[in-house]
Amino acid sequence: MSGRLKTLMILALMVYALIDHGGMTHAQTGKQVTVYCSILEEQCREGATLFEAATGIKVTMIRKSTGEVYAQIRAEASNPRADVWWGGPGEGHLQAATEGLLMAYQSPRLPELQDWARAYAEKAGYQTSAIYLGALGIGFNTKVLQSKKIPEPKCWADLLNPQFKDEVQIADPASSGTAYVFLATTVQRLGEEQGFAYLKSFHANVSQYTKSGIAPVKATAMGETAVGIGFMHDMITQILDGAPVKTIAPCEGTGYETGSVSLIKGGPNPDSAKLFVDFALSPEAQNINTKLKIHSIPSNKNAVLSPDAPKFSDIKLIDYDTARYGTPAERSRLLTKFEKEIKSLAK
Numbered sequence: 001m002s003g004r005l006k007t008l009m010i011l012a013l014m015v016y017a018l019i020d021h022g023g024m025t026h027a028q029t030g031k032q033v034t035v036y037c038s039i040l041e042e043q044c045r046e047g048a049t050l051f052e053a054a055t056g057i058k059v060t061m062i063r064k065s066t067g068e069v070y071a072q073i074r075a076e077a078s079n080p081r082a083d084v085w086w087g088g089p090g091e092g093h094l095q096a097a098t099e100g101l102l103m104a105y106q107s108p109r110l111p112e113l114q115d116w117a118r119a120y121a122e123k124a125g126y127q128t129s130a131i132y133l134g135a136l137g138i139g140f141n142t143k144v145l146q147s148k149k150i151p152e153p154k155c156w157a158d159l160l161n162p163q164f165k166d167e168v169q170i171a172d173p174a175s176s177g178t179a180y181v182f183l184a185t186t187v188q189r190l191g192e193e194q195g196f197a198y199l200k201s202f203h204a205n206v207s208q209y210t211k212s213g214i215a216p217v218k219a220t221a222m223g224e225t226a227v228g229i230g231f232m233h234d235m236i237t238q239i240l241d242g243a244p245v246k247t248i249a250p251c252e253g254t255g256y257e258t259g260s261v262s263l264i265k266g267g268p269n270p271d272s273a274k275l276f277v278d279f280a281l282s283p284e285a286q287n288i289n290t291k292l293k294i295h296s297i298p299s300n301k302n303a304v305l306s307p308d309a310p311k312f313s314d315i316k317l318i319d320y321d322t323a324r325y326g327t328p329a330e331r332s333r334l335l336t337k338f339e340k341e342i343k344s345l346a347k
Helices: 003-017 041-055 066-075 090-098 115-123 142-148 156-160 177-190 192-203 215-221 232-240 270-280 283-291 328-343
Strands: 032-037 058-063 084-086 129-141 168-171 206-210 227-231 245-248 256-264
Touching (some): 032 041, 032 066, 032 270, 041 270, 066 090, 066 177, 090 177, 090 328, 115 129, 129 142, 129 177, 129 232, 129 270, 156 192, 168 177, 177 192, 177 227, 177 256, 177 328, 192 328, 215 227, 215 232, 227 232, 232 245, 256 270, 270 283
Parallel strands (some): 032 058, 032 084, 168 206, 168 227
Antiparallel strands (some): 129 227, 129 245, 129 256
16 A cells, blocks of 8 residues: 555544534534533533533533523623523523624524424524523422421412412522523413413512522522422423422423523624534433433434423423513513512512
8 A cells, every 4th residue: 555545544544433313523622612501500610611522622611590591691792602592491592692792503403302492493483492491490408398287388379379479489589591481481371461460469478589590499409499490491400319209290281491492693603603503402411301300301313302301292292482471672671670579579
């Protein structure tokens, strides 16, 4: 074999070794990507580690709640500092898309996604894509309820019982996508007038509006509050870790989140950002949830569905209008009204 031919064969093998089945390279020397992450801290860290190992691209991962990331992307619009927004309910992503803060991208992974996920991306003009579904529910600490002789709630209406005064935690919808889903769910299932009447009564039983959506879940597991409002899959994680917690889908019906991933318009590393979005839509990234005992519904058909995940067939879901309640005008209007008419109320 000639020296020239041998050299060409070695180069060909090196190129082949750098490309995987999903199209990501295993060596992107000197490249980087900055990701604003709105899922759990553990997921953010695991995702960064996997992506760096697969691509060689350095990840700067910054974990913030959905509302905080939206506000930061908006504040940085003239000089974007991040490339990708990973996780958090779709309303915030859709609002950012409507305001021209995101960039359309049709990942080669889209054909691998469930029908509902492909429809979501198409409806959003491919400015955001779905990575998971999660149903909103009520979680409660059985030991705390028993010690205080409070009956277990089965419906949203039960949480208005005076016995729950200062026994409920929920996040602030201005900073938390989870809590915004609760606000939008309440308005959709009852109508705005009755929905805000419900929220006024509910406010009397809220001990704290936390900054992040996961905080009430963890507080419920630790017995710091009797009841927490959050996504059922997050409650299930606590249950499987041994916490004395139950979670239920309220009898009247409940809303849900479409967890999303998006490219930030004008980000400094667009090529690396596209590879990260491809990664977020891959089975490997979505299987992080199962590894960490997080039981949401993955969007990729080839991802592992946890046997402990909530069964959507057993949950009464409302016809949740993500597109409408993710628009800037509607989201801003509801948040302003909540701030003025609910959070300002005396306890």
